Amino acid sequence: MLTSLDRVPLGTPDDLALAVDRLAGVAATLARRIQRGGLDEALGASAGTNSDGDAQKALDVIADDAFRAAMAGAGVRFYASEEQETVVALDPEGTLALAIDPLDGSSNIDTNVSIGTIFGLYPAAATPEASFLRPGRDLRAAGYAIFGPQCALVVSVGDAPVKYVLDPDTGRFRLLGPLPVLPPESSEYAINASNYRHWEAPIRAYIDDRVAGAEGPAGRNFNMRWIASLVAETHRILTRGGIFLYPGDARPGYRAGRLRLVYECAPIAFLVEKAGGRATDGVDPVLDAIPGQLHARIPFVFGSANKVARVATYHDLPAAETSALFGKRGLFRSPQ
Numbered sequence: 453m454l455t456s457l458d459r460v461p462l463g464t465p466d467d468l469a470l471a472v473d474r475l476a477g478v479a480a481t482l483a484r485r486i487q488r489g490g491l492d493e494a495l496g497a498s499a500g501t502n503s504d505g506d507a508q509k510a511l512d513v514i515a516d517d518a519f520r521a522a523m524a525g526a527g528v529r530f531y532a533s534e535e536q537e538t539v540v541a542l543d544p545e546g547t548l549a550l551a552i553d554p555l556d557g558s559s560n561i562d563t564n565v566s567i568g569t570i571f572g573l574y575p576a577a578a579t580p581e582a583s584f585l586r587p588g589r590d591l592r593a594a595g596y597a598i599f600g601p602q603c604a605l606v607v608s609v610g611d612a613p614v615k616y617v618l619d620p621d622t623g624r625f626r627l628l629g630p631l632p633v634l635p636p637e638s639s640e641y642a643i644n645a646s647n648y649r650h651w652e653a654p655i656r657a658y659i660d661d662r663v664a665g666a667e668g669p670a671g672r673n674f675n676m677r678w679i680a681s682l683v684a685e686t687h688r689i690l691t692r693g694g695i696f697l698y699p700g701d702a703r704p705g706y707r708a709g710r711l712r713l714v715y716e717c718a719p720i721a722f723l724v725e726k727a728g729g730r731a732t733d734g735v736d737p738v739l740d741a742i743p744g745q746l747h748a749r750i751p752f753v754f755g756s757a758n759k760v761a762r763v764a765t766y767h768d769l770p771a772a773e774t775s776a777l778f779g780k781r782g783l784f785r786s787p788q
């Protein structure tokens with residue numbers, strides 16, 4: 453019986469329905485706690501560092517504890533969290549392996565900007581390694597909760613992602629229906645441009661051409677967004693199109709970018725592909741990447757299909773074309 457969702461998409465297998473309903477229950481509880489942020493507790497207070505060396509906030513730890521506790525008895529055999537060094541074994545009979553970023557966008561907790569939770573559900577294999585160190589194409593379901601002006605839940609159990617909104621009066625999520633198909637084109641891009649000097653030539657050239665707008669090879673103007681919450685950027689892109697880039701760069705520790713393959717990129721890539729978009733590491737599909745370890749990172753480019761494909765073409769350009777010394781209007785750079 454569902455307790456936190458009003459219904460699940462037709463044909464959803466029972467084990468997925470139970471797990472997603474439990475995840476939704478925790479999201480509803482967190483949403484209430486976040487709405488009271490600052491009244492009872494300091495959710496953005498520093499809480500040390502996780503095993504990967506990332507600074508943890510109080511809410512990172514609260515969310516991780518809540519999801520781990522709730523997934524016991526929900527058919528989940530293995531729990532792999534951004535906040536845990538190793539995989540936690542839960543129900544030995546469970547059919548699912550849950551990968552989760554319990555709280556995404558933690559730098560925004562105190563600024564009252566949207567934050568979220570990202571999750572992916574794999575079929576459980578015999579070992580944690582076999583359950584998680586595999587391509588994202590093996591996912592049976594993925595989704596995110598976004599704690600914004602509304603609390604929404606977006607989930608795909610293999611079909612087009614559907615959107616729920618939390619009804620604050622009942623404390624349950626109501627299914628609103630499938631998200632629109634992601635438009636293949638868009639004029640909006642999202643990247644942390646303060647890292648420009650650290651990027652490799654193809655990403656610099658791509659962004660140079662967006663910034664040049666109507667005076668550059670694209671021949672038209674673009675708009676830029678950067679929220680610093682992957683969930684919020686994803687929700688905007690799934691709602692109206694656009695492209696997101698977190699490439700690898702030359703800073704120490706950022707060779708493969710910042711975002712984690714297992715907890716962040718694979719689930720988002722799954723949703724984006726199911727919505728008709730594309731998700732790559734700049735060139736190759738993220739869903740084909742096999743993580744070398746649980747906390748592996750990967751450069752991440754996703755969104756409107758044609759835009760993501762265009763980024764890949766910049767990686768094929770001759771070096772002279774992407775060099776900073778080359779003239780603004782390139783010979784080979786593609787229009788649009």
Ligand SMILES: O=P(O)(O)OC[C@H]1O[C@](O)(COP(=O)(O)O)[C@@H](O)[C@@H]1O
Pocket residue numbers: 506534553555556557558559644680681682683710
């Ligand atoms: O501060 P930066 O380098 O722009 O990075 C922002 C990115 O980092 C993240 O906050 C990482 O996620 P966590 O908050 O779960 O560590 C993403 O949500 C966001 O896209």
Ligand SMILES: [Mg+2]
Pocket residue numbers: 553555556557682716
């Ligand atoms: Mg995150």
Ligand SMILES: [Mg+2]
Pocket residue numbers: 512534553554555556557558
């Ligand atoms: Mg996180």
